[in-house]
Amino acid sequence: MEREAVEFTADEQPVKVYDAGSGIEAQFLVDWLRGAGIEARIASTAIEPLAGKVPFQIATCPVPVARRDAERALAEVPAFEARLAERGGEAGFCYHCGAALDTRPATCPACAGTLDWS
Numbered sequence: 001m002e003r004e005a006v007e008f009t010a011d012e013q014p015v016k017v018y019d020a021g022s023g024i025e026a027q028f029l030v031d032w033l034r035g036a037g038i039e040a041r042i043a044s045t046a047i048e049p050l051a052g053k054v055p056f057q058i059a060t061c062p063v064p065v066a067r068r069d070a071e072r073a074l075a076e077v078p079a080f081e082a083r084l085a086e087r088g089g090e091a092g093f094c095y096h097c098g099a100a101l102d103t104r105p106a107t108c109p110a111c112a113g114t115l116d117w118s
């Protein structure tokens with residue numbers, strides 16, 4: 001009479017493929033993987049205890065995908081990291097909404113938040 005606490009099949013079991021340095025970086029990876037057809041999400045366990053306190057200042061932000069996608073997701077990580085380096089770390093992201101930015105605008109075109117690049 002044992003009950004599974006979480007109802008995942010073996011293929012759906014979440015596997016961490018990356019520890020992002022911030023929620024923004026994690027969101028960028030999630031978008032990146034979705035672009036590659038992989039359903040990823042930011043681990044809710046990492047965010048929920050901190051919700052409303054320091055959402056974008058978490059030490060690391062794990063990004064899990066379903067086990068069946070893990071191999072493909074891991075294959076995407078080097079390209080993602082290269083792109084991240086190309087952008088100069090987090091400089092190319094809006095730290096309000098996480099939108100990827102090619103320039104360093106004073107206000108985010110996506111959410112109109114004020115950005116301070118200094």
Ligand SMILES: [Zn+2]
Binds near residue numbers: 094095096108111
């Ligand atoms: Zn924004």
